[in-house]
Amino acid sequence: MLVNLRPQRFIILLLIPLLFSSHLTANQNTDSLTSFANELPDREYLFEIHGSNTIGAVLAPNMVSAYLKNKGVCNILISTTDIVNETVVEGTILNSSRKAKVRIAAHGSSTGFKSLLNGSGQIAAASRAIKAKEINKLKQFGDMTSVRNEHIVGIDGLAVITHASNPIKQLTKQTIAKVFSGKIRNWNQLGGPDQTITLYARDDKSGTWDTFKQLVLGKGLPLHSAAQRFESNDELARSVSNDPSGIGFTGIASTNNTNIIAISDGESRALMPTKLNIATEDYPLARRLYMYTKSDMTNPFAKEFIKFSETYDGQQVVTETGFVSQNITTSIPEDDATIPSSFKQLVEGYQRLSVNFRFSEGRTKLDNKAERDLDRLIYFMDSNNIPNEDIMLIGYSDKQSNELRAQLISELRALSVKTAIKRRGKTIRAYTGYGQYMPLATTSGDKGVFKNGRVEVWARL
Template sequence: MLPSTLLKRPLARRLTLFCSLVFGLPLVSHANDLEIHGSNTIGARLAPMLMTAYLQQSSGTKVTTRPNGKENERLLLTSVDGKPVRVLVAAHGSSTGYKALAANRADVWAASRPAKASEIASLKARADLTSMDSEHVIAIDGLAVLVHPSNPVDQLSIDTLGKVFAGQIRNWAQLGGPDRPIHLYARDDRSGTWDTFKSLVLGKTYKLDASAKRYESNDQLSDDISQDPAGIGFAGLASVRDSKVLAISDGNAPALKPNQLTVASEDYPLARRLFMYTPGPETTAMASDFLEFVLGSEGQAIVSRSGFISQNPIAVRPEFDDSVPATFQRLTANYSRLTVNFRFSEGRTKLDNKAQRDLKRVADYLASERLVADDLMLIGFADQQSNELRAQMISELRALSVRKALQAEGIADVAYTGYGHYMPVGTAGGNAGKQRNGRVEVWVRNH
């Protein structure tokens, strides 16, 4: 008999999933029932936690984990009606996951960076990696800049951080710390964490100094920094462990530490999305069902427990500093901010894939808290424009587009306004940094 959790799913998908689980129908060319390849950031802890919970829910039986005989790989084992089910999670870096998906050796590609243009083009004949059918934002992570707990330095700018890792600043005394040479720690070239750091911090201006010690593991990098008073490195937020986290500033925006609000809203300069990619029409029933679980409220609760930032919205009252205009403080005086920003496809007012899914999450939040549309306020922002009038128009249009999209979810006539190109959250990473300013914040009335 099918477990009750499967019975709640659509009939066609339920039968296909059941057949692939029980009868082992060959849907891809590998020995396991499902394989996830790619990012160590995702594969070290998050993917196994998500898959374990999914298998327990789907099969109703215990899931065991054992090594695969290879470093950073593990097998998750369970059974459905006496038939064994095997899932492999291989965590060797984001680029390895893309190669495995392209070679038909993986069902799911875990990536701690978005797919590159070359990767999208290469798989175009099989799947559109930019579509909602293939691109799944499973969590938000903050790239944490780590130092030894005794280090007195508390914050750095993006540009200063670039100079440090390029070897242009070599002593902590130059940063207000002790007279001590700086030791650099960095992820390896196969890592999406490295790709993100390279893009957002080094860019085309800086090159990583040859003295940097390279790591495949986030956790090991953080552990080594926590033992080295001269060390500085970067890792995923879930791997802070015993190291100290620095606040990071971007351009004229205030320095921020990664936390629930700054990372979930992607205001933190080194916030990043964590992805799972599937091959569109070729996605197996089991992989599709797994992603549905991951993106739902139960999967996102597991994301939170893993140390990453969930996409389930919560209301937070932000602490304003002197940089926040008095007009904005008055506007939001009776509101708290939801930990979600609506963002747009490049240069457009069209909501991106994550934002499309966030519409339902906001609707679910209102229902769970017994709130109505009148309790929401949308505030749109524009990136830097040639004049204030154009910026105001763009910010209002973006807020209006979210208002219309929420109406399709049954949330009608939400209050909205625009705040122009004021209160920028960043400029880092070239166009990508500037695009972070084009956003719509969601505020909820205090009761």
């Protein structure tokens, strides 16, 4: 139930971020440059990142560059190699002739897990969660789904894009599936011009393709054989931007002046891939960006890099490269006619925080991202002097057999987050459930449970 809501109170947000006081704190050059130079291995690279092109094209090189700069490396260069979609980031250590170099091979998410298995890479970048068969192949290196091995480094959204002149602005996820499977072949079937639809898709090695296949096509619909396939998001977007009859999907960092489609899932309201909708994973095609490591990884530089990627500064790099960071921000509630008046009354005087807590098993066990987001929420509250009583948690349920059961489940989810926050030293008094209303996805299967079964965070500012 809703507990102890105080009258509205305004505070001034601090503009200068504080350092995380927990494991999310960046390495602040505690080692001297000389010491760092002496630590460099005899091999050519400090470590290697293999896998997703979505991550490897821009995000990973810039994150590595920021990490090296944090270590005191100067004259940092990001350069491509003779091999397509491979990059080397290197810099010079002051007062030393030694170079610090990191190699990034971005040939698709599946290639990252192969590199972990054969030892050629220390970090596997993936723009989708690891698959069961990959978990099994890598089980000798630990539980790849655990918080120790699975690291969420940012959030992305798959944008469904068309030529800028296309009049279609909104589609359901189910209609998009019919388009890419070839069941809908002409734009006039969707209210557009009388033109045959041209399909553009990522290739089979791509995590972007895996995500689209999972979230949109599902197991029942294949991609139409006429679709043109691409290894690169940017190349795909350029092709769509030059084709008035084209439609494709790409990461939000690679939309290239195209028309971006608002997407709904079933009867849910259509959402654009805005930063808030992606950060909270409310957007139907939001996805997490992962890096996976072995439990027994001995490479100290790869360990430091992973830790840096989760800090405030590391997440700022995510923002700078066009993706959505996990650093928490605020947003004024939307004035949307489809939002129930009872909900508008509930959140009156509050602002939405850019984080949702979701669950990995059953209805109360927080997933890996949520565990780290607890620390981010504590940091946000502390750095902006937000009292415990000015935070409100709102839980939601997936579709249930009756409203009472849905209400109880939604309250239990909010209580679960409240309890986890209390273990970190803060007592949130205001929490409630909103039942099975305001769904984000169709309710069939695990995907609907994951999307709809969430806890929002609101703050009185």
